[in-house]
Amino acid sequence: MTKSRRTRQLSSEEKRLWSHVARHVKPMRGKVLPPEPEPEEKSAPTPAPQPASPAPVPPPLLPQKPTLPPLAPVERKTLTALRRGRKDVDSVIDLHGMRQEEAHFALLRFLHQAQASGYGLVLIITGKGAAAVGSGLFEERGVLRRMVPHWLRLPDLRSLVIGFEEASPQHGGSGALYVRLRRRRGAG
Known part of the structure; x- marks a missing residue:
């Protein structure tokens, strides 16, 4: 026994709304816009005409910025090659x-x-945040070690950064990060 799928008919308001939306898009090749729905006649008496007030105009839809994909970790194969010395990083910055x-x-x-x-x-070398001699009461240890990953996750850097991982011991271990960069748009 097969179940027949019941579909609900659109109300005249829903048809009007859909027609309004469809008029603002370009139809696909070979397709046509849906016909305008016929205005429904109401059997109830119409109220006395009121002075015309301008209909509220919906705000224009603003194009949304494309959302960036989530950060991805550095591939295991790349990390292994870095750890074994078969691959080198392209550049280094020392922030500590x-x-x-x-x-x-x-x-x-x-x-x-x-x-x-x-x-x-x-x-990116951040340093491990060793205690500084004579540090003040409010000085924190490892501020850059904590802040650099935070900065790399911020939306303004997401156009540059694909992902990052803690570096292997020969490159600084927990005091350094490998960072994968996106290719520049338009670059072949």
């Missing part, structure tokens, strides 16, 4: 010893230059 704002600007500049140079994999 810099203040947070200075490091952020240096990181942005470095990533833009690396992408413009066509690099695919770079190493």
Whole structure:
């Protein structure tokens, strides 16, 4: 026994709305726009005409920015090749010893230059955040180590960064990150 699928008929308001939406798009090749629905006659007496007030105009739809895909980890094959010394990173930046704002600007500049140079994999050294002698009460250990991954996840860097992973011990271990970069648009 097969179940027949019951479909609900569109109300006149739904048909009118669909017609309105369909008029604002270009039909696919070989397709035509749906016909305008006939205005439904109401049997109820019409109310007295009111002074015409302008109908509210819906705001225009703004084009949405395409959402970027989630960050992807560096491939295992690439990590193994890096760890065994069969592959090198394309470029390196050492941020440790810099203040947070200075490091952020240096990181942005470095990533833009690396992408413009066509690099695919770079190493960012943040340092492990050893305790500084005579550090103040509010000084934190490992600020860059904590902040660089946060910066790499921000939307403004997502056009540059595909993903990142903690570096292998010979490249700095937990005090460094491998970062995969996107190819520049228009680059072959």
